[in-house]
Amino acid sequence: MSTAVAMKPAQRLTGFMPLIALAALVAALTIADPDFLTQRSLIAVARTAAPLIVLAAGATLVVLCGGIDLSIAALASLSTVFLALWLPNLGGLATPAVIAVAAAIGAVQGVAHVLLRIPSFIVTLGGMAILSAVALVVSGAGTVRVVDDSPVHWLDLYLGGYVPMSAATALIVVAVIAVVLRVTPLRSWISATGYSESAARLAGTPVDLVKIGAFCVSGACAGLAAVMLVSRQFSGGPTMADNLLLPAVAAIVVGGTAITGGHGSVWRSLAGALVVTLLRVGLPIVGVPSAYEQILYGAIIVVAVALTLDRSKVSIVK
Amino acid sequence: MTSEVVTAPRRQSRRGAAFRDAGPPVALIVIFAIFSALSPQFRSTDNVQNIVDAAAVLAVVTCGITFVLMMGSIDLSAAGVMGACALTVSLLVANNRNDNGFGLLGIAVAVLLGCAFGALSGLALVLLKVPSFMATLGMSAVGLGVATLMFAGVQPNITDTMVKGLAIERFLGFSYLTWIAAVCVLLGWLIQRYTRLGRYAYAIGGAEEVLALSGVKVKPYKVAVFALAGAFYGLGGVMVTSQLGAGLVQAGDGYDFSAITAAVVGGTLLTGGRGGIPHSAVGVLLVMVLTNGLVQVGVSPYWQGGVEGLIVVAAVAAAVIPQRRRNQVVK
Numbered sequence: 015m016s017t018a019v020a021m022k023p024a025q026r027l028t029g030f031m032p033l034i035a036l037a038a039l040v041a042a043l044t045i046a047d048p049d050f051l052t053q054r055s056l057i058a059v060a061r062t063a064a065p066l067i068v069l070a071a072g073a074t075l076v077v078l079c080g081g082i083d084l085s086i087a088a089l090a091s092l093s094t095v096f097l098a099l100w101l102p103n104l105g106g107l108a109t110p111a112v113i114a115v116a117a118a119i120g121a122v123q124g125v126a127h128v129l130l131r132i133p134s135f136i137v138t139l140g141g142m143a144i145l146s147a148v149a150l151v152v153s154g155a156g157t158v159r160v161v162d163d164s165p166v167h168w169l170d171l172y173l174g175g176y177v178p179m180s181a182a183t184a185l186i187v188v189a190v191i192a193v194v195l196r197v198t199p200l201r202s203w204i205s206a207t208g209y210s211e212s213a214a215r216l217a218g219t220p221v222d223l224v225k226i227g228a229f230c231v232s233g234a235c236a237g238l239a240a241v242m243l244v245s246r247q248f249s250g251g252p253t254m255a256d257n258l259l260l261p262a263v264a265a266i267v268v269g270g271t272a273i274t275g276g277h278g279s280v281w282r283s284l285a286g287a288l289v290v291t292l293l294r295v296g297l298p299i300v301g302v303p304s305a306y307e308q309i310l311y312g313a314i315i316v317v318a319v320a321l322t323l324d325r326s327k328v329s330i331v332k
Numbered sequence: 333m334t335s336e337v338v339t340a341p342r343r344q345s346r347r348g349a350a351f352r353d354a355g356p357p358v359a360l361i362v363i364f365a366i367f368s369a370l371s372p373q374f375r376s377t378d379n380v381q382n383i384v385d386a387a388a389v390l391a392v393v394t395c396g397i398t399f400v401l402m403m404g405s406i407d408l409s410a411a412g413v414m415g416a417c418a419l420t421v422s423l424l425v426a427n428n429r430n431d432n433g434f435g436l437l438g439i440a441v442a443v444l445l446g447c448a449f450g451a452l453s454g455l456a457l458v459l460l461k462v463p464s465f466m467a468t469l470g471m472s473a474v475g476l477g478v479a480t481l482m483f484a485g486v487q488p489n490i491t492d493t494m495v496k497g498l499a500i501e502r503f504l505g506f507s508y509l510t511w512i513a514a515v516c517v518l519l520g521w522l523i524q525r526y527t528r529l530g531r532y533a534y535a536i537g538g539a540e541e542v543l544a545l546s547g548v549k550v551k552p553y554k555v556a557v558f559a560l561a562g563a564f565y566g567l568g569g570v571m572v573t574s575q576l577g578a579g580l581v582q583a584g585d586g587y588d589f590s591a592i593t594a595a596v597v598g599g600t601l602l603t604g605g606r607g608g609i610p611h612s613a614v615g616v617l618l619v620m621v622l623t624n625g626l627v628q629v630g631v632s633p634y635w636q637g638g639v640e641g642l643i644v645v646a647a648v649a650a651a652v653i654p655q656r657r658r659n660q661v662v663k
Contacts, residue, residue, distance in 0.1 A: 148638060
C-alpha cells in the first residue's frame, strides 16, 4: 500500500479478512468432508472460479474509481452469444474479436458515464437492460450451440497435467492488471479518483480517461469470462452469465475493496472470488440446500460493504 | 494527510420545473397519437383496455419505488421482494400444495412480509450505512432465495377463486387489479401529499442536511419509506400471482427496472426531491404505451428491456444536463 496512514486495529483486521475467511472455509470444508482436499475437487473449484475471478478483477477497477459496473454479467452473456455465432466463420480470431467488442461496449458505457454525468450504476443498469435485449434478439432467445469448439478448446486443457488452463489464465489476467497498475502511475491515478475525485481533478489527474479506461478493462474482462464459459459449456446463451453478477459483486466487496472507492486491489478480488466459489461449492457439502446460496450472497454483500466502507467519506448515505 | 472532507454545496436549478412537469404528459399524448396513426389495432378499445390492465402491477410497484427515489435513494429489491411475497400468498390461500385457505389474511401477510423486507433494506441503509443500491441489491437476492426455499421444487397453483378472480373479473370494463392499482395510486398520492412521511421523504431528497439540522430525526423516516415501498412490492407480488394463477420465484422479474424507468420518465429525479406519485402514474402509462405500441407496429418484444434501458439513460441524462457544468463529481 502506498499510504503510510496508521491503520486502526479493526481496519487491519478487515484487511486480512478475505485470507482469514478463505483459510477458515478450506478448514471447515475439509473437516466436513475429508475428500474435499483432493486433487479432483480442487481442480473443479479452480475451474468454477475462473470466470468469476476474471469478471470480478475487471469490475474491481471500476469500483476502485468509486463507481460500479452492474452490466458485467449481461455483457458476458452477450459475449457468449457473439462468440458462439462468430466461431464458425472467424475461427481463432473470434476470441480476440469478442474481447475487443466487449471492451468497446464497456468503453461506451464509460464515455456515457463521464460525458453525460450520469451515475455509473444507472448507466450500467441501463446498459444491462440494453445488452440483455440485444443478446435475446441476436440469439433468437435460444441457446446457440457451438459445433466445433477447437479455437477455444485450449481453455479446457490442463497446464502440466494438473492446473486448469482457465484458472491459470484468470491468474495471469489478475497478475497483469496488478503489475500494470504497479509499474505505471495508473495505480495512484485510480486511487486518487476513488478517494477524492475533485482533488484528483485539481491535481491534474486525467480522471475522465481513467474512468473510461476502467470501464473498458471491465468490459474486456467480461468478454474473456464469456470465452471461458463457452469453452466449458460448448454453447452461448442470452442469459448464460446473468447469475454471475451477484457473486462477482460479492467477490469484490468480500475481498475488502471499499464500495466508496480508492481502497482495495485486484488481488483482494481474487481472494474474494475464491471465497465466494468455496461457499457455492461448500454449501451442498455441508448439506445446506442451494436455495440458501442466494440468501447468503445477499447477506454477505450487505455485511461486507458495511465492514469495508470508508466512513470518513460518507456524511450522507443515499 | 488530513482527512478533512470537503463536500460540495448542493445546488439545484429550479428553473424549467414547469416545463419539465408538462413534458411527460405531452410526450404520452404525442406517442399515443403516433402509434394510433401507425396501427389501427393499437387504437382499438380492446387494446387500450389491455394497456391499462397490463399497467396495473407496474403502477403499484412504481408507487413504492417513487417514495424511495424522492428521497434520493434507489431500490433494486422489487424483483426479490415480489418473488418472496408471490410464493407466500400462493402458499397461504387455497392451493394445491397444502390445506391453507386464509384468503384475505394471506394477502395481508404477504404485504406485511414485503413491508418487513423493505424495513430491512432501510435498516441496512441507516444503521450500517450501506448505500441503498447495494443494500437493496443484497435484499433482492435474499428475497429470491426465500422464494426458492418456499417454492421447494413444486409449483403452488392457487385454487382460491377470489384471488384468481381479481385478474379475470371485470368492473366497468377494467379488471379488479386495475382498480386496486388505481386505489394504490390515489393512496400513494395522499400519503405523499398529506402525511408527514410523504412530506419528509420529499424533503430528505431535497436537502437532507437542512432537515437533519432542523431537528428532524431523519433515520426512522428513511426506514419507514423503504418499508412502505416494500409493502407496495408485496401487493405487486400478490397481483402477479393472481394473474398467473400460481406462485413463481420469477414473479417480479424485470419489474424493478421497469418501475425505475417509469418513475424516471415521469419526471422523478434520481437525485431526489422532485417528482411524485402523479408523475410516476404518467410514467407508467408512457412505458406501457411505448412497449405495447412497439409490439403492435412489429418490433420484437425482446427489445422491450433494451428500450427501457435507453429511456432511463436518456431521461437521466436530460435531467442532469442543466447542471452538468457544476456537478463535477459523479460516482
